[in-house]
Amino acid sequence: MKPWNVEICDVTLRDGEQTPGVSFSCEEKVDIARTLDRIGIEVIEAGFPAVSENEKKCVKTIAGLGLDSRICGFARAKKEDIATAIDCGVDMVSIFIPTSDLHVRVKFKKPRENVLEDALAMIDFARDQGVAVRFAAEDASRTDAAFLKEVYGKAADHGAVLLSFADTVGCLIPDEMRTIMTDLVSSVDRPFCAHCHNDMGCAVANTITAAQAGAFQLHTTVNGIGERSGNASLEEVLVILRTKGGIDRYDLSHLTALSRKVEKYSGIALPKNKPVTGELAFSHESGIHIAAILEDPATYEYFLPDMVGSERHFILGKHTGRKALEHVLSSLGENLSETQVCRVLDLVKEHSEQKCNITPEILRKLIRQAQREVSS
Numbered sequence: 001m002k003p004w005n006v007e008i009c010d011v012t013l014r015d016g017e018q019t020p021g022v023s024f025s026c027e028e029k030v031d032i033a034r035t036l037d038r039i040g041i042e043v044i045e046a047g048f049p050a051v052s053e054n055e056k057k058c059v060k061t062i063a064g065l066g067l068d069s070r071i072c073g074f075a076r077a078k079k080e081d082i083a084t085a086i087d088c089g090v091d092m093v094s095i096f097i098p099t100s101d102l103h104v105r106v107k108f109k110k111p112r113e114n115v116l117e118d119a120l121a122m123i124d125f126a127r128d129q130g131v132a133v134r135f136a137a138e139d140a141s142r143t144d145a146a147f148l149k150e151v152y153g154k155a156a157d158h159g160a161v162l163l164s165f166a167d168t169v170g171c172l173i174p175d176e177m178r179t180i181m182t183d184l185v186s187s188v189d190r191p192f193c194a195h196c197h198n199d200m201g202c203a204v205a206n207t208i209t210a211a212q213a214g215a216f217q218l219h220t221t222v223n224g225i226g227e228r229s230g231n232a233s234l235e236e237v238l239v240i241l242r243t244k245g246g247i248d249r250y251d252l253s254h255l256t257a258l259s260r261k262v263e264k265y266s267g268i269a270l271p272k273n274k275p276v277t278g279e280l281a282f283s284h285e286s287g288i289h290i291a292a293i294l295e296d297p298a299t300y301e302y303f304l305p306d307m308v309g310s311e312r313h314f315i316l317g318k319h320t321g322r323k324a325l326e327h328v329l330s331s332l333g334e335n336l337s338e339t340q341v342c343r344v345l346d347l348v349k350e351h352s353e354q355k356c357n358i359t360p361e362i363l364r365k366l367i368r369q370a371q372r373e374v375s376s
């Protein structure tokens with residue numbers, strides 16, 4: 001199978017940091033950027049340098065690390081923002097303007113054609129400084145289709161090397177994304193980016209659908225953090241690129257550590273059942289599942305924990321079966337008779353039904369109780 005023709009631009013350090021309450025220190029940003037680089041992420045959006053002096057300093061530091069990843073700085077269509085980003089030594093400036101009638105009316109109070117003219121002048125300004133320009137249409141998914149094509153066509157004519165399609169409020173479903181992206185890709189001869197928000201839980205699905213429809217650069221954030229309900233999760237997108245897109249160039253073994261790092265630095269707790277990196281992503285309790293996994297993990301794991309730097313866990317509880325319990329007992333070096341194992345199993349279920357977690361200490365107590373009650 002021919003691998004999908006895509007690259008990743010991870011925007012954790014810019015859009016991810018826009019999660020309310022999140023502010024990464026410069027050291028944390030550097031640490032995240034280095035790990036993204038190790039994974040093989042092609043582009044890192046390091047920040048929005050006009051936001052503050054400290055932000056500018058961090059972006060400059062990341063741009064100076066000599067990473068293999070290309071470094072991108074975010075900017076409004078304003079000379080000051082663009083000059084500040086270029087001053088950081090970034091490889092690419094991402095210049096954004098809102099394109100929907102709603103955003104143009106609320107933010108600029110002038111005709112959209114004038115907003116576009118101003119933005120094109122800013123693309124010229126950045127291009128003339130010798131930096132690569134990505135042009136991003138904010139709220140593209142709610143923009144009049146004909147105007148959006150005109151915007152992208154003109155941005156390409158002015159030298160933008162990438163055109164970003166932002167589903168800013170996460171209002172699309174995959175079918176709509178497929179139709180729109182297919183149309184854009186066939187209308188404007190420039191690589192497109194898919195920047196998807198997760199307001200209806202479709203960010204990853206929309207990103208993958210955009211890739212299948214011809215988008216080249218996929219925007220992600222670690223743990224899917226970002227404005228409101230966040231962005232497309234890096235971990236999920238990368239696993240899909242590996243399992244469905246035929247792409248094996250990313251080193252996914254760093255994903256779990258990176259995810260935990262961003263959880264700590266952002267203060268945004270991972271849902272336990274978060275795909276790929278959540279605590280329960282490779283945890284199993286059901287007896288029927290564990291009995292089969294002991295024979296072959298592929299029965300209940302579509303991809304294995306090693307691939308993403310994680311581990312498998314067997315949890316004891318109400319749904320435990322005998323084979324699972326025997327496996328746990330033997331890994332603890334406990335040698336029980338068949339009737340004692342049955343008694344432990346009953347005790348495990350009873351405790352669990354009283355909402356008591358079966359920790360290793362509790363399990364040892366239950367084993368001793370069974371040994372007292374049932375002679376071997």
Ligand SMILES: CC(=O)SCCNC(=O)CCNC(=O)[C@H](O)C(C)(C)COP(=O)(O)OP(=O)(O)OC[C@H]1O[C@@H](n2cnc3c(N)ncnc32)[C@H](O)[C@@H]1OP(=O)(O)O
Nearest residue numbers: 015018048050051052076077078096097098107108138168
């Ligand atoms: C979809 C997105 O993620 S967009 C990015 C959102 N990110 C952020 O807002 C980053 C954090 N923001 C900040 O630190 C501040 O808002 C700053 C430094 C960017 C700007 O601060 P201020 O100058 O105080 O402006 P403020 O935030 O009050 O208002 C936004 C201004 O930017 C203008 N603006 C918004 N988007 C754009 C754009 N793409 N191009 C040009 N101007 C823009 C607005 O019209 C408004 O202009 P006005 O001050 O002339 O009315």
Ligand SMILES: O=C(O)CCC(=O)C(=O)O
Nearest residue numbers: 136138139164166168195
């Ligand atoms: O498309 C982009 O690259 C950025 C735009 C953005 O952050 C958004 O609209 O949510």
